[in-house]
Each structure stands twice: as structure tokens, then as C-alpha cells.
Amino acid sequence: MKQFHSFRLDPVSRRLWRGDEPVTLAPKAFEVLRYLVQHADRLVTQEEMLEAVWPDTHVNPEVIKKYVLEIRKVLGDRSDRPTFIETFPRRGYQFVAPVHETSSDTSAREPVRPVNMVGRDASRTLLESCLDRALKAQRQVVFVTGESGVGKTTLVDAFLRRAAARASLRIARGQCVEGFGGKESYYPILEALGQLLREPERNPVVAALVRYAPTWLVQFPSLVKAEAREALHRETIGTTRERMVREVCEALEHIAVDEPLVLVLEDLHWVDLSTLDVISALARRRAPAKLVLLCTYRPADVVVAESPLRVLKQDLLVHELCVEVPLEHLAESDVGEYLEAEFAGADFPGGLGRLIHRQSDGNALFMTAIARDMVEKGVVAERDGRWTLTRPLADLAPEVPATLQEMLEAQFTRLSAAEQRILSQASVAGERFSLWALMTERDLPPDAIENACETLGERRRFLRPAGVHELPNGTVSAHYEFRHALYRESVYRRLSDVTRARLHRMLAERLEGLGSRGRRELAAEIALHFEKGLTYDRAIAYLVIAAENAAARFAYRDSIQVLRNALTLLPRVAAEDRAALEAQLLERIGDAHYWLGEMAECARAYEAEAAQAARNGLTAVQVNALSFLIRPFGLTDPDRGITAVEKAVALSRDLGDPVLHARTELLAAGSRLLYDTWHREDWEICESAHRRLEALSPADVPDYHRMIYAHLLLLQGHYAEALTNLEGGIPKIDEPTSLMVHLFALSGKTVALLHSGRLGELMRIVRAGREMAHKNGNDPWIFVFREAWLRCVVLDFDGARRLCDSVVGTATSDLARQPQTIARLAAGYAELEQGRHDGAARCFEEILDPAITPKFFVHWYWRLNAQLGLSNVWLAAGNLDRARSDADQFLASALSTAEPNLHVLGWDVQARIAVAAKDWNGAEASIERGLDVLERFDVPTVAWRLHATRSELSRHLKNEEAAEAHRVRAEGVILGLASSFEPDEPLRHAFLDASPVRRILRPGPSHRRVRERR
């Protein structure tokens, strides 16, 4: 309810009051006012107003003026000195009076008049005692079970009314929808949360989501300020189902700390699996919470649907984590009581109750329907203010229909033709529907539909009003719902197959008209209607969107499930469309497995896609599918990945699609460089492909390709340019979340920071990444071994090895290759420090042995480092020949790459060996070559070593002055690296304390003198 000055506007009942007086306004004038009031914070343009109030008709903007005039008259407003509506000539209008929200306006579900509930005393007591316990912060999970129409919802409603009278509490309801299970992850939970978020006292709810459930907060974009959206998006990338579930539990528990919360989830026989996870978790968690989770379902339908709900409830019961309230049929005495309450003071013959009880078998819905039917037929009538039976009881029995279905059918046939048509359409639309959705046929004008629903609702036949709600395209429409699911079913069942399909299809097309936002939000529903409308290709298209929606809720398993579902529809699609659709579905299944880190399944899906495309002559699709294979195979079997992309290149050559060809070439050459060895020619292919792509169509360079390219830049020392490319790979809002591309980008970024000596920044990313992985229950491997690499660079070899060992145990074997290698490298240097040369050599040799260390991402970089390690071992052991042989090999290999760090290290080790051999000229020459590299590249993590070697050489040459100058340069680089850390970062101290560094920072007495002179 919106209040401004003395006026109150109820958007649900579409009424306006001045004080307690109702004010009359034409319906469209009301809509104009409602729209202005609801957007009171801003100017509403004429176009926007036309779109909102007259979505389907073309009207002259002048019309708005007319209505505004009428509104002003009613409100007593003046256009020259407006209190309410200000006109901005030719632009639009703004509502300027302060607007307050009074009481909640979403109580539309509440029936006009509470049911006179009979019986159920024991069930009520049971529920009451649950509430007692919940109020003492012992969470309660209750399942109210029973057949359709037995009275579950009625009991829940009565309980809620009592509960609300007893304590101030929050109530949220979520309703499962037939046909949505498995397609709409978390549907009822999101609905219930949405309700809490529309309440006037929503602030604690918002706060709880912000604090405890960012992954749920992103599901309600309107709650997030634009500037916070990107950060939130990044923070939730790679979220797992476990995290979603844990977070919503935590948020609900915190909402229920001060004010009790009753969460009602209705009709769980149609529930989705993700919601079941939440129910299970809520029931099992132990933290105190004033929470009642009240669920209803029909056991028979749970069995039919083979839903895991039955097992879940059983398990919770066994562990006394839930309470079941099974509802039985009403007793004869209950029926009598019902008649007394419903027809107060009636003098019915005693047998009436018995008759109704026998006929309805104690099904509450059937019972009330019989009673209402009797009134309608005049069998029960009010005479002189008293309800009486107008005919002898004995005559009645044969007239009462034997089943509820029969009775509803009879009632249906008594409706007008138009009413029947509208109800038929509505039964296709679902238990609750908007009038807007029904407006599909020309000969049934909107007014006729509105009137029919209104009368059906007023006479309490079949329908009841369910409030006025905004549709995803901003249109406001009255909603109605069937009085009960069985009413809808009875109408729906009457339809012939042909009519049913036609109505479903028409409805699907109508819903498509809700614009792109609506199409996305309602994808599962539209898919369902197209499927039942026998339009399978479009059903599949919407299932694909539904799968994306599931992924946006981090429910990748559901996403795969939806896509597999779509695959089963394929045989019914026209042959010529089938192949392309199948490829698309397989591709998305592969993607979802990739996001889940399931590389074998992922590769299987892409391979199936490639094979299928090949069979059907879809070469471009085949090229793409083969290209995708490098992603999973890069992690599990790089050679197989490279073979696949090379095949893709060959196929793409003759397709006449230069973008695709360039893309594939970039990928193939890039994969060879990253997973096999560095070859200059391959880099040239990449560069040329990249150049062509940027010229042809920069938007068509996929993120993954960008990441590959950025890593190639990194390997050549172009850190700034790489960083720019990498930033682009950290996904933005509204993009499907790809954890792997994100990690790929982040891991590249850490390498860039490492080599440019921005070590503190690197540590910050590592810490944040580890924290995110922890929240998601993911393996933090990538961050762990980046830190390990950093530790090697700052000479904390023991720390590096410990870290790697901690992930090697947990990471799957494919992912473990990189940390394993770093661990071996670190172990080698640790052994070397201890003077254990054999042990050190063994470590480095293991890295060089492909049988022990198979290929992995940039494995060659690590192998080169191992070769350097070996050379260092022989040098330390005084075996100059072997040292030189390894150093020569290392230098040659390093120079065959474009990696400047390796080049510097290659020249440095040459120089050190030369110094050891007293070959001063040779040393000088090597150092010169190394310095050349330093001229061109800023590579501080290796630069200090070369300066140190140079200082050493000068000392041997007795040039103390030069020795000190070079030492100071080395020192400067070291201090620069150290100061890039936070002051209290332990790694900073470890670095400054490492003996090679100490030797430079705290030289012998003669040097100190020179330093003091400076």
C-alpha cells in the first residue's frame, strides 16, 4: 500500500482512498497514477508510460495528458503549483509528493474469507508445539502430507494466522510448480526470498544476504548497486552448489535470530533437486534459529515422480530432524461441524452430513464443493434468514456426483461458452496465471477476459483473484489462480490433444512477447509450453536458456540435466534442424562439465559433438568442437589436445571463414607453444593470426584465445601488454560464469606480477583466491602453486616444498603435475643448500624425465629450470665439466625460447662457471650478453643475480670500486622486491634473510667501508 498525503493507493486491489473514503478513478487513469507513484523517484517519459500502460496497443501520447488531468482533478492538484504530479513539457511526468509504504501489499494469496476449518485438532496442536520450540530457537522442519484436496494448505494457512497472532514473525512462501522441477533450480526458495525482499521490513533480510549469502544476492540484481555489481560478480565466480546451499542456510538463520521466520514450501512433489539440498541442509544444521520450515506434499505423487524427497524425509524422520503431520480424510462428525459452521443456524436433517461424508469420502475439497454445489443448485437455500434443505434428503443422493471430477465437469458445462474458453486457456497456463498471458486471441478482447475471470472469481467458482503483479516487461496485469490444483486439472483434462497443443503453443508465443528479459526469466516455462505445444525445436532453444539460468544459480548439475532432457526431444525435431541443435546441446554439456572440473566428461561431450558434426557435414561446428578439446586435454593429455586442434586447423583451411581459420590457427600454434615446446615459427603464426583477428573482428576473439595469447606474451616478457589482455579475461557481469577462464586469467596475472617484481600484489591475489576456493569448497591448487613459485623466487625452498606437498595429496593427478614439479625444484635447491649434491641432482633429473614428469602447461619452462639446477649442483660440487655441459644445454634451450628471465639466467650461469674457471674474459662476455637482456626487459627477480655475479667478477679482478657499484645495484633490486611486499609479510623477511641475499646486503668489512663512504 502506498501512502501520499491523505491518499492511499493499493496496487493489488487497484483501489484509491482518501482517508477512509474510496475514490473512483477510471482503470487506465488508475494505472497511470500507480505507475507514477511506483516510480516516484524519477521522471517517467511519455514513451515509458505508453509502454507500461498500453503495452499492446498503439495510442496517441495525448491520451496520457487526458488521464493526468483526470488524476489531478481527483487529487485536487494544480499543474502550475503541483503537489503531486509535475509536468515536464514534451518529456513526461514525475510524481513529486513523498510516498510511504504502509502495510504489505503482497498478501494476495490470502482467501477473501478464512475457511471454517474443522477437525485437525491434533495436527494443529502438533504444529503449535513446533512453533513453541522454534520460538525457543530450536529450528523445526515439518512435512504436512496428504492427498490432493485433503486440506494441507488450509491447515498451513490456519497455522500461519495463529502464529502471526501469537508472535511477531516473518512469513515467506514458495510454491513448487508442476513441470518446473529440475528446470528451475531453487525455484520455491527464490520465490520465498523474493517475497521477504518486497516486505516493508526488508532491511534485515537484505543485510543478511549481503553479509552471508552473496551468491544469493546476485540472484536479485535490483538489490545490488551498479558499482558493487562487478565486485560481487567476481567474488561469486566458480561458486559451487555447496556454497549456495550453505549461504542460504546461514542467511535464513541470521534472519531468524531476532524475529522468528516461517518458511512455507508448498507442493514439494514437484520440487527441484537443488531445493531439496537446501531443505536437507536446513534440517541438519545445528545453529540455534527461530525457524520453522513448513513443507507440504502429496506422497503418492512423490512416488510417481521418483523424487528423492521420500528418502530425504525418511532419513530426517529416523534422525528426529523433522516432524511429519499426515492428514487423513475428515470424519463424519467433522463434516457435520463444517455444515454447522458454514450454514449457521440451519435445520438440516441429520443425514445430510452423513451423505456428504459418504459421497466425498471425507476429502475436504470434495466436501466443500458438494456443499457449494447444493447452494448453487438451490438444494440448500436461505429461507426466512435460515438455511434449509429444499428437497427431501432421500432424493438427493442419486444427484450428487460420484467423484469430484464429475462434479467439476458438470459445473464447467454450466458456464458460458466464453468462460469455458477462458478457463481452458487458463488451465493450460497453470495454477496461477496473469490475464495478460491469456490475451492471445483476437475474438476474445481483454475486457471480456477480465470480466469473465472477475465473475468466476466473485462467484467463487474455479478461480480466485491473486493480486496485480508486474510482468518482466513492466506490464502490470491482474493475476488469478485456480481455487485448487484439482480444478485446473479437471478443466485441463477435458481438452482434446489437438486443442491442448494449440493452446500451449499460443501461450508460449504470447510469453515470448515479454521481451528478452521475460524470455530469459520464464525460459523454463516457455520451454514447457513449446514442448506440450509439440514445437520441439523452440522448446529446445528455451531449454538452453533454462540451462544457462541454472548455471547462473551455480547449479551446473541441473544445467546438465536440463540439456540432457533437451537431447531427448531431438528425435522429434525436423531432420534438417536436428544436427545443429544436437551439436549445440553437446557443446553446452561439455562446457558445464568443464565448469565443474570434470575433464573426462567434458572431453567426451566435445568429442561426441565433433563426431556428430562430422557425420552431418557441419564442418565449422566440427572445427569448434575439436578446438574446445584443448581445454580439458590441456589438463589431462596435452598431446591429444594438440592433435585435435591441428585437425581443426586442417579442416578450417578451406571453409572460407577467415575468422574461424585465424582463431583455430592461433589456438593450435598457441597450444604447441604452451604444451609442447617453444618454436619461433609457432609464435609467428600466433601473432599473425592474432593480428588478422583484431583486424577482422576483435569481438570474435573468444576469452579463452585471449588468455592463450596473453600467456604467450608473458613468456616473452611483455608483462604490461599481457596484463591488459588478462584483465579482459576476468569475466564481466552478465557473462556466463566460466571458472576456468577466470582462473586462467588470474593465474596469468599472478605470473605477470611475479616476473615484474610486484610480489605483494601477487600475495594479495593468492590470499583472496585461496579464501574464495575455501568458501566454495574448491581445491585452491592454482593459488597454492603460484605461492610456491613465489617462494622459490624469494628463496624459501622449504616453504615452497611444504605448500606443494599439501596440494599434491589432494589435487587430482592431472592437476598435480605443476605443483609436483615445483616441489621437486624446491626440494632440489633445498638439498643443494644442505650440500647434498646427489639428492639435489636426483630431484632435478626427475623433472627432466618425461616418464616421471609428463607434459603439462608450460612444462618446458620448468624443465629448463631443472637443467639450470643441475648445472648449479655440479658447480657447487666443483665438477666444472658437467656444470658447463648442463649450462651450455640450458643456454642453448633458453635462447631457443623468447623468455627473458631464462636468457638472463642462461648468461648468468655461464658467467659463474667462467669465474670458477678463472676465465675472466669469458665471464665478462657472458655478463655483457645478460646485461643486454636487462636493457630491454625489466625482470627484477633474476636481474639481481646477474648484478651479484658481476660484482663477484670485479672482486676477483680486484676492482673494489666496480664490485661495490654492482653490489649496490643488486642490493637496489633486492630491496625493491622486498619492499613490494607488505611490511609485515613473512616472505619479505624470509627473502632478506636467505643466505645469497644476505651476502649481498651484508657484505664483508671492506665493502662496508665503501658503503659508508657513499
Ligand SMILES: Nc1ncnc2c1ncn2[C@@H]1O[C@H](COP(=O)(O)OP(=O)(O)O)[C@@H](O)[C@H]1O
Ligand atoms: N479442515 C478443513 N475444514 C474445512 N474445509 C477444509 C478443510 N481442509 C480443507 N478444506 C477445504 O478444502 C479445500 C481444499 O483444501 P486444501 O487445503 O487446498 O487442500 P490441499 O492443500 O491438501 O490440496 C480448501 O479450499 C477448503 O475449502
Ligand SMILES: [Mg+2]
Ligand atoms: Mg495445497
